[in-house]
Amino acid sequence: MNGTNRYDKTIGIWMSDKKSQKLNWNELVCVCASHGYNLTKLDLERPLEDQGPIDIFLHKLTDILAAADQGDAKASFTISRVEQYLSNHSNVIVIDPLDNVRILLNRYRYYSILHNEPSFRNQSIMTPNFAEFTTSDVDLNYDIMIQRGVKFPVICKPSLAHGSKLAHEMVVIFNKTGLSVCKPPCVVQSFVNHNAVLHKVFLIGNRYHICERPSLKNFNASENLAPIFYSTGEVCKADSQSTLSILDPHDIADVRMTLNEDKIRSIIRVLRKEIGLVLAGFDVVIDNVTGDHAVIDINVFPSYDNFPDFFEHFLECIDEIVNRSTQNVCKSDVSNICQYTSGNMSNGFMNVSLCPSKYGVTGMNIN
Numbered sequence: 001m002n003g004t005n006r007y008d009k010t011i012g013i014w015m016s017d018k019k020s021q022k023l024n025w026n027e028l029v030c031v032c033a034s035h036g037y038n039l040t041k042l043d044l045e046r047p048l049e050d051q052g053p054i055d056i057f058l059h060k061l062t063d064i065l066a067a068a069d070q071g072d073a074k075a076s077f078t079i080s081r082v083e084q085y086l087s088n089h090s091n092v093i094v095i096d097p098l099d100n101v102r103i104l105l106n107r108y109r110y111y112s113i114l115h116n117e118p119s120f121r122n123q124s125i126m127t128p129n130f131a132e133f134t135t136s137d138v139d140l141n142y143d144i145m146i147q148r149g150v151k152f153p154v155i156c157k158p159s160l161a162h163g164s165k166l167a168h169e170m171v172v173i174f175n176k177t178g179l180s181v182c183k184p185p186c187v188v189q190s191f192v193n194h195n196a197v198l199h200k201v202f203l204i205g206n207r208y209h210i211c212e213r214p215s216l217k218n219f220n221a222s223e224n225l226a227p228i229f230y231s232t233g234e235v236c237k238a239d240s241q242s243t244l245s246i247l248d249p250h251d252i253a254d255v256r257m258t259l260n261e262d263k264i265r266s267i268i269r270v271l272r273k274e275i276g277l278v279l280a281g282f283d284v285v286i287d288n289v290t291g292d293h294a295v296i297d298i299n300v301f302p303s304y305d306n307f308p309d310f311f312e313h314f315l316e317c318i319d320e321i322v323n324r325s326t327q328n329v330c331k332s333d334v335s336n337i338c339q340y341t342s343g344n345m346s347n348g349f350m351n352v353s354l355c356p357s358k359y360g361v362t363g364m365n366i367n
């Protein structure tokens, strides 16, 4: 894979061994080659200068960034090495810039961006009310959450959204007594009843793909219920079979809320502007009473399960970024490119599920 000069440009890629083992490398190498790119797997334990020139630095550094922010010396060293390299090679296109990725490491930080977005208010898009706990003082925490309009039931989530499995250990809490299980730093967020349907949106620039996943059943506040602990993977994976997803009999008759794709595009527009990642995803649940679309999570470089022709769309997006950057578009505009003028477009965004699949390859992993 390394050391060939047949190609115009080189993509240097880094991801964890775990991600790397799942990645469909054969497909990625082929599609890169067909677009004229060489692919180099980077080793962050060695100086990046020694690994040949690269034009594009593609990475999934979230866990290392999170560990560095937590004071891990080895992770800090790795991130400094990457940042130094990128500052010495400012012509390298980074997917995605580390400072933009950092925004999504902390749930409180990105919920605040969503919460303050004025354009959401008249479109019935929202992020549920949330508050951050930095101590274990239940009385104080209760006051904080009430002051911020957070209502039971709540979901308690670690503030740190990446870095380990712990970042996905959640608790549904039904009353003040239950707040004693919160482990700071964490956020509590009002629970939105959504009939156990989660909509996951995967983005590559302005291309998107939406799929449904199981989610939590409906809950109501109660003085009697004990907190319910769960991890996201147990409940929300495509093949999860958790009893927490089985609707109670009186909820089953509920009218099914349909996803409004205009709202999804409005959310994408805001994320592109405010967070500016090419590779991102977000989770939406629909309030089963109001129909409001609630954004409950944003992810960096997500799994892209079932994304039709993932590699082809990804390389087309890279081509567009490279072309714009060689046409002297300011680097800070990179996140806003990947605009389309062709069919299957709506307001500059493309739902890839509406394009005929040319290659029949879904997602980025070996299935």
Ligand SMILES: Nc1ncnc2c1ncn2[C@@H]1O[C@H](COP(=O)(O)OP(=O)(O)O)[C@@H](O)[C@H]1O
Pocket: 128, 155, 157, 161, 167, 168, 169, 170, 189, 190, 191, 192, 193, 194, 198, 214, 215, 216, 232, 235, 236, 283, 285, 296, 297
């Ligand atoms: N405010 C909420 N209301 C209802 N369900 C929620 C809410 N927040 C999270 N969930 C449920 O918990 C799951 C995990 O929460 P999420 O914030 O997406 O964390 P993760 O980073 O682990 O994906 C979601 O997929 C959804 O099923």
Ligand SMILES: [Mg+2]
Pocket: 232, 283, 297
């Ligand atoms: Mg999620």
